[in-house]
Amino acid sequence: xxxxxxxxxxxxxxxxxxxxxxxxxxxxxxxxxxxxxxxxxxxxxxxxxxxxxxxxxxxxxxxxxxxxxxxxxxxxxxxxxxxxxxxxxxxxxxxxxxxxxxxxxxxxxxxxxxxxxxxxxxxxxxxxxxxxxxxxxxxxxxxxxxxxxxxxxxxxxxxxxxxxxxxxxxxxxxxxxxxxxxxxxxxxxxxxxxxxxxxxxxxxxxxxxxxxxxxxxxxxxxxxxxxxxxxxxxxxxxxxxxxxxxxxxxxx
Ligand SMILES: O=C[C@H](O)COP(=O)(O)O
Numbered sequence: 001x002x003x004x005x006x007x008x009x010x011x012x013x014x015x016x017x018x019x020x021x022x023x024x025x026x027x028x029x030x031x032x033x034x035x036x037x038x039x040x041x042x043x044x045x046x047x048x049x050x051x052x053x054x055x056x057x058x059x060x061x062x063x064x065x066x067x068x069x070x071x072x073x074x075x076x077x078x079x080x081x082x083x084x085x086x087x088x089x090x091x092x093x094x095x096x097x098x099x100x101x102x103x104x105x106x107x108x109x110x111x112x113x114x115x116x117x118x119x120x121x122x123x124x125x126x127x128x129x130x131x132x133x134x135x136x137x138x139x140x141x142x143x144x145x146x147x148x149x150x151x152x153x154x155x156x157x158x159x160x161x162x163x164x165x166x167x168x169x170x171x172x173x174x175x176x177x178x179x180x181x182x183x184x185x186x187x188x189x190x191x192x193x194x195x196x197x198x199x200x201x202x203x204x205x206x207x208x209x210x211x212x213x214x215x216x217x218x219x220x221x222x223x224x225x226x227x228x229x230x231x232x233x234x235x236x237x238x239x240x241x242x243x244x245x246x247x248x249x250x251x252x
Pocket of ligand 1: 176
């Protein structure tokens with residue numbers, strides 16, 4: 001079976017968004033018509049405080065909801081943490097794990113990220129596993145080796161490949177306005193696909209590999225039409241419905 005999944009454009013709101021921002025979610029839902037739905041899947045990952053209300057707004061719009069992180073355990077004495085089961089209970093179907101901001105700000109290791117990805121699968125969520133090199137690592141010619149090591153360390157060893165999403169996010173491109181060239185993106189995504197094949201065999205074609213890092217409407221076509229790029233993980237440009245929809249529109 002080799003049905004190709006729709007590309008996925010996921011918005012990661014990070015630590016942005018108050019009640020007033022819910023209007024943007026309504027506006028995305030309003031612009032996501034049946035023709036666009038056929039071509040591209042949309043997901044929005046708001047802060048945890050908005051999940052429940054976002055879920056109600058998205059019901060019926062066929063836009064997926066995602067969490068930005070989860071704890072590896074289903075419940076317990078872990079003040080301030082949220083489990084994958086809680087995300088699913090709030091209506092989520094995706095969870096981002098291993099974002100570079102969590103790797104850097106919270107010292108998350110590949111092993112912990114693998115545990116979080118497994119927690120997501122346990123709860124019925126699709127984990128979006130983030131990988132990416134720093135500027136110094138790229139300049140030293142180590143970008144592929146770093147990303148491959150992150151994949152080897154943080155991907156669940158046994159998983160249905162179509163339940164997994166990988167997001168390649170060069171750390172230096174995040175929020176900077178800088179992006180790799182389409183050729184650099186093509187090379188890295190091909191390397192990631194090859195690594196997925198090593199892990200999951202030919203079924204790895206069903207794993208979507210997103211590009212993330214300063215994606216906006218103006219550069220989306222150039223970055224996302226590259227081979228092995230199956231969508232985008234969008235930060236800043238996902239905060240306004242108009243820009244987010246314009247990125248999705250490249251698939252229409
Ligand atoms: O998760 C999203 C990425 O970190 C990209 O963020 P950005 O689009 O603001 O560069």
